[in-house]
Amino acid sequence: MKKYPPTPQELRQWMDSKGLSNKDVAKALRLSDGRVVRFWTSKKDPRPIPYPSWYTLRHKFGKGPGKNRGSKPPMAAKPAKAKA
Numbered sequence: 001m002k003k004y005p006p007t008p009q010e011l012r013q014w015m016d017s018k019g020l021s022n023k024d025v026a027k028a029l030r031l032s033d034g035r036v037v038r039f040w041t042s043k044k045d046p047r048p049i050p051y052p053s054w055y056t057l058r059h060k061f062g063k064g065p066g067k068n069r070g071s072k073p074p075m076a077a078k079p080a081k082a083k084a
Contacts, residue, residue, distance in 0.1 A: 002063060004054055008046040015041070018061050028060050029053050 006014070015025060022034030022041075031037070040049045 004051055005048045006054065008041045008043065011049060012041045020061065025057065029056055 015021075022037040025037045026032070026034040039047045
């Protein structure tokens with residue numbers, strides 16, 4: 001997702017490479033729900049993603065392909081060490 005506006009296929013591929021769902025993207029952009037994102041990635045009659053949203057996504061999640069989410073457990077999932 002290097003140029004604006006991305007095609008719906010490019011946007012979906014980028015989201016998949018980062019392991020992002022519609023809900024994750026909506027949350028990052030502070031949208032009410034993931035339905036808006038679904039319009040941007042639909043195969044039939046897609047709507048272009050607004051530039052401010054595209055810019056925010058690129059800078060929050062990075063430009064290139066991402067690592068799989070399941071490869072590293074999140075910090076919250078690690079057991080807490082007991083203080084001595």
